[in-house]
Amino acid sequence: MTTERRAPLDRKRVADAALKLLNEVGLEGLSLRAIAKELDVKAPALYWHFKDKQALLDEMATEMYRRMIAGAALDPDDTWQERLFKANRGLRAALLGYRDGAKVFSGSRFTGMEHAEQMEDNLRLFTAAGFTLARAVRATSTTYLYTLGFVTEEQGVVPLPGERREGYDVNERARLMADFPLSAQAGAEIFADYDRHFEEGLTLVITGIEARYRPE
Template sequence: MATTRLDRTLVVDTALRLLNEVGLEGLTLRRIAKELNVQAPALYWHFKNKQALLDEMSTAMYRRMYETYGDLGDVTWQERLIEVHRALRRALLGYRDGAKVFSGSRFTGTDHAGPQEEHLRTFVAAGFTPSAAARASFIAYSFTLGFVIEEQSVEPRPGERAPGYDVTEREERMAAEGYELSAEVSADLFQDYEARFEEGLRTVVAGIEATLAPAGSR
């Protein structure tokens, strides 16, 4: 077998490209090694296991996400929270199973701390304590990650729909069994994710305003 000069960046870039083809379940170190035309043990010099690779992939996804919004300038905490999590959703949707890869992974460096520091400063300037700012951010992050995991279970990639999520078929099946309200909400549950995300994110922001935000920043 021919050899390829490996480094971590090449492995991660290859893994992210393959992710769109085979999904998280099909992404194995052996499959990546085959794509790189090397023996599988060669990858273990760089990543001790699949989770270590997923951690590096998530770090690369975050870096690319940050490049899409960069410096937001002088914005309110509400605007920052919305823009950052819009960018996160876009980044996750850029990869098949992107949200599952991101979930539970650990960043492999500290370069994310710069954007995080800037993010927290916006909240603190509005009167939040650092602790309340962190909790508010985590709430929005958890909503976004969970939303995209569900979204990608129905639409793994833009324009692609997983089997079993035909809205019309679900409406007819529920109605035929007498579940009229369940039939009526089929479209609300399984399509138009862009609008649903915006609605949900603004609901999260409103909830944070009502529970964690200092009165002067609402």
């Protein structure tokens, strides 16, 4: 008979188990029942902490954010452009660490206030650079949405580093679309070299913000 005591079941332990399981089964295969099995508890025990799957996804997204910002102090000497590049590169890297990471993050509501400190610092930086508050919000949210959308599409092809979904072979796609030569060649610009394409797209967005708003 074992005398080993398990850690008490709390929201963080459930979220940690869910994130671990996410990489194995993806968002579609993630269920409260599967998480309960992973934790070796009965499914009703989870409902004490989360009323439904969306509540759990909210906590998972919050834990992903906590891990993302842990030890990553903001640089007070950043320009607003540098802050946008750093924030969105960091977000992409964090989301790519989880199968369907972007889908989990998208539309989820943070359950804590950890994000408020960074948000306040970012808005202070932007308004000091000459943005109105409304334009500061638009600039930060637009780059955020670009990154979230980019990673969602990227993970549709490459669920995790080293994996590639069937049907996304660029050469095979080009062969099948031989009657549409430009579209065939475009495959390499859509379904490959994601690092470079992300950087190019992010630069386009930030350059557009600067050209449109021209903050003093």
